[in-house]
Amino acid sequence: xxxxxxxxxxxxxxxxxxxxxxxxxxxxxxxxxxxxxxxxxxxxxxxxxxxxxxxxxxxxxxxxxxxxxxxxxxxxxxxxxxxxxxxxxxxxxxxxxxxxxxxxxxxxxxxxxxxxxxxxxxxxxxxxxxxxxxxxxxxxxxxxxxxxxxxxxxxxxxxxxxxxxxxxxxxxxxxxxxxxxxxxxxxxxxxxxxxxxxxxxxxxxxxxxxxxxxxxxxxxxxxxxxxxxxxxxxxxxxxxxxxxxxxxxxxxxxxxxxxxxxxxxxxxxxxxxxxxxxxxxxxxxxxxxxxxxxxxxxxxxxxxxxxxxxxxxxxxxxxxxxxxxxxxxxxxxxxxxxxxxxxxxxxxxxxxxxxxxxxxxxxxxxxxxxxxxxxxxxxxxxxxxxxxxxxxxxxxxxxxxxxxxxxxxxxxxxxxxxxxxxxxxxxxxxxxxxxxxxxxxx
Amino acid sequence: xxxxxxxxxxxxxxxxxxxxxxxxxxxxxxxxxxxxxxxxxxxxxxxxxxxxxxxxxxxxxxxxxxxxxxxxxxxxxxxxxxxxxxxxxxxxxxxxxxxxxxxxxxxxxxxxxxxxxxxxxxxxxxxxxxxxxxxxxxxxxxxxxxxxxxxxxxxxxxxxxxxxxxxxxxxxxxxxxxxxxxxxxxxxxxxxxxxxxxxxxxxxxxxxxxxxxxxxxxxxxxxxxxxxxxxxxxxxxxxxxxxxxxxxxxxxxxxxxxxxxxxxxxxxxxxxxxxxxxxxxxxxxxxxxxxxxxxxxxxxxxxxxxxxxxxxxxxxxxxxxxxxxxx
Numbered sequence: 001x002x003x004x005x006x007x008x009x010x011x012x013x014x015x016x017x018x019x020x021x022x023x024x025x026x027x028x029x030x031x032x033x034x035x036x037x038x039x040x041x042x043x044x045x046x047x048x049x050x051x052x053x054x055x056x057x058x059x060x061x062x063x064x065x066x067x068x069x070x071x072x073x074x075x076x077x078x079x080x081x082x083x084x085x086x087x088x089x090x091x092x093x094x095x096x097x098x099x100x101x102x103x104x105x106x107x108x109x110x111x112x113x114x115x116x117x118x119x120x121x122x123x124x125x126x127x128x129x130x131x132x133x134x135x136x137x138x139x140x141x142x143x144x145x146x147x148x149x150x151x152x153x154x155x156x157x158x159x160x161x162x163x164x165x166x167x168x169x170x171x172x173x174x175x176x177x178x179x180x181x182x183x184x185x186x187x188x189x190x191x192x193x194x195x196x197x198x199x200x201x202x203x204x205x206x207x208x209x210x211x212x213x214x215x216x217x218x219x220x221x222x223x224x225x226x227x228x229x230x231x232x233x234x235x236x237x238x239x240x241x242x243x244x245x246x247x248x249x250x251x252x253x254x255x256x257x258x259x260x261x262x263x264x265x266x267x268x269x270x271x272x273x274x275x276x277x278x279x280x281x282x283x284x285x286x287x288x289x290x291x292x293x294x295x296x297x298x299x300x301x302x303x304x305x306x307x308x309x310x311x312x313x314x315x316x317x318x319x320x321x322x323x324x325x326x327x328x329x330x331x332x333x334x335x336x337x338x339x340x341x342x343x344x345x346x347x348x349x350x351x352x353x354x355x356x357x358x359x360x361x362x363x364x365x366x367x368x369x370x371x372x373x374x375x376x377x378x379x380x381x382x383x384x385x386x387x388x389x390x391x392x393x394x395x396x397x398x399x400x401x402x403x404x405x406x407x408x409x410x411x412x413x414x415x416x417x418x419x420x421x422x423x424x425x426x427x428x429x430x431x432x433x434x435x436x437x438x439x440x441x442x
Numbered sequence: 443x444x445x446x447x448x449x450x451x452x453x454x455x456x457x458x459x460x461x462x463x464x465x466x467x468x469x470x471x472x473x474x475x476x477x478x479x480x481x482x483x484x485x486x487x488x489x490x491x492x493x494x495x496x497x498x499x500x501x502x503x504x505x506x507x508x509x510x511x512x513x514x515x516x517x518x519x520x521x522x523x524x525x526x527x528x529x530x531x532x533x534x535x536x537x538x539x540x541x542x543x544x545x546x547x548x549x550x551x552x553x554x555x556x557x558x559x560x561x562x563x564x565x566x567x568x569x570x571x572x573x574x575x576x577x578x579x580x581x582x583x584x585x586x587x588x589x590x591x592x593x594x595x596x597x598x599x600x601x602x603x604x605x606x607x608x609x610x611x612x613x614x615x616x617x618x619x620x621x622x623x624x625x626x627x628x629x630x631x632x633x634x635x636x637x638x639x640x641x642x643x644x645x646x647x648x649x650x651x652x653x654x655x656x657x658x659x660x661x662x663x664x665x666x667x668x669x670x671x672x673x674x675x676x677x678x679x680x681x682x683x684x685x686x687x688x689x690x691x692x693x694x695x696x697x698x699x700x701x702x703x704x705x706x707x708x709x710x711x712x713x714x715x716x717x718x719x720x721x722x723x724x725x726x727x728x729x730x731x732x733x734x735x736x737x738x739x740x741x742x743x744x745x746x747x748x749x750x751x752x753x754x755x756x757x758x759x760x761x762x763x764x765x766x767x768x769x
Contacts, residue, residue: 345722365749368742387749
């Protein structure tokens with residue numbers, strides 16, 4: 001793997017990383033902060049009474065397990081936060097409960113009214129109606145905010161106290177299926193769900209994630225999704241907490257249906273590796289990289305060159321499950337001086353999927369192998385289909401399909417299609433397409 | 443005139459302590475010195491037993507109305523008279539005896555395998571095993587060849603084999619009287635060859651037949667082979683108590699297989715599972731016809747049915763219970 005790829009991988013992983021759980025905050029000496037503008041002071045004064053700290057409490061201990069931020073958006077106590085701030089409660093309301101901490105020191109219970117899992121948003125309601133609230137920036141709602149605009153992220157990082165961070169609006173992230181704002185500024189765990197506002201104190205987006213690979217690269221949920229969710233929460237019936245899991249499952253299912261429709265609509269293209277061709281998505285938000293083992297210090301006995309295209313989508317479901325990613329990866333192996341047995345052995349060691357954790361929210365993996373031919377003029381394949389089911393969300397699976405060409409004994413193309421949180425029908429449909437696309441280029 | 447019957451006094455360990463020839467048709471056994479066989483046992487009467495030929499010509503033991511009486515060797519019920527044709531052994535007091543008719547047929551002469559022969563076999567098989575292991579090491583070598591990568595594991599293996607053989611040789615020295623090192627080595631090497639071949643066979647079958655389970659459950663076969671090896675070693679030490687030895691081996695093998703099985707599911711549960719193509723062989727090893735995509739996805743349907751079934755069940759807590767502190 002090249003360092004470039006690793007960098008991207010870290011970014012891709014971080015794109016959905018929870019900011020809400022500073023279990024053991026690492027304190028590092030901070031660099032001296034740039035002088036704050038007077039605008040920041042004004043925004044701070046304005047925002048302070050409108051922001052909440054949102055705590056997930058362990059019922060049995062009465063103490064918080066995670067903290068995040070939230071902000072009031074209506075006169076009657078509706079507030080916006082991230083879904084990942086309230087996910088423990090939503091998935092397991094018998095173990096956890098929610099509590100808010102208002103700027104005046106008051107505490108109280110929170111009601112969970114609506115969730116938007118794909119955009120990582122939730123609407124909660126406090127039990128009082130006397131607090132001021134934020135409004136949304138209409139330019140941001142219409143997507144007309146200019147790049148470079150000063151914006152201010154707020155929240156309670158690492159439970160250190162209410163904080164304002166000056167940063168820059170950098171438009172939407174280019175390669176992202178779900179819209180995300182690129183915020184150049186330091187946001188940290190605990191600020192999740194906090195508002196990001198412009199000079200006038202109107203909300204532009206919601207803190208959601210930061211990059212682990214880069215410096216001060218943060219991601220925000222655009223305000224328009226929060227505005228939509230508030231509308232839904234006001235009009236529709238409130239979320240029944242014992243049905244929250246079903247709702248999460250329903251939203252994930254709906255999201256993957258839309259995602260696979262988009263994949264089909266945007267089409268596919270061929271990728272060429274050695275004498276073989278494979279399939280890739282032509283979607284503009286797929287991020288593709290190449291890698292090789294040519295620069296290894298000890299000269300490899302089988303050369304490998306590979307490509308990997310990832311959707312870089314990551315939907316937070318619970319603190320150990322990110323879902324919604326899809327990867328097309330191909331590696332072309334050619335033996336330098338390995339015999340057929342040694343080459344097969346080398347392939348056995350290389351043909352491994354990414355490590356999947358043993359999360360209880362997923363079943364154990366089941367795999368099926370076979371030798372497959374898709375057409376007489378295409379190379380025969382050794383294919384393996386591995387899947388795990390989401391225990392709580394019926395009809396959603398993590399699927400890995402691997403295929404290795406079997407026409408020659410000292411060179412081979414290994415294709416791997418990874419799909420997370422996918423319906424069986426979509427997985428089979430794309431899987432079949434993936435197998436049928438592996439062909440000879442010459 | 444030759445012996446008409448032989449009377450054997452059996453030691454507490456079960457082997458023959460002394461053997462007496464009786465040259466007349468009747469023999470008397472007891473503590474008194476006018477008996478044919480004198481038994482030094484306080485629980486035996488001075489004149490305890492009479493052995494004579496019954497009307498059918500077979501030997502019979504008769505209790506001479508003693509306090510402690512007569513018991514079949516393996517029986518719990520006192521008898522007044524015991525026919526020795528079927529079961530030649532009996533107990534009086536704390537002493538076990540067997541009476542053999544001089545006409546009693548014995549097993550034919552067994553061929554003696556001289557220790558040198560065992561040593562030759564052990565050497566030959568050891569050579570085959572080493573060649574096999576070297577070949578496998580070489581076939582599995584995918585990095586630049588270097589001597590230590592090939593020979594170091596081999597050295598470890600040879601050491602383990604020597605320790606194993608030595609262990610059985612010491613047991614044999616204690617219980618059998620001779621170390622029988624060559625025989626033990628021959629058994630151990632044979633078992634190793636069988637294990638290596640079994641491992642290769644299951645690995646190849648899982649590829650050639652696209653049959654993943656062959657690999658998943660090959661451990662059970664390996665445990666059975668290990669059990670067979672232990673049985674062979676025990677048999678070489680002595681054919682007595684084979685039933686107890688067999689039971690012990692079976693219990694050990696089942697326990698080992700169970701620990702391995704649960705350990706495996708535990709590993710899978712905690713550190714998760716990676717998708718993989720399994721152990722691969724060159725394409726020429728394929729032994730099943732190519733499936734169509736339809737057939738392949740029909741097989742995948744079966745995996746779906748399995749995970750769908752698993753999702754409705756509680757996750758198993760495994761051998762060591764729930765070790766996750768956060769749930």
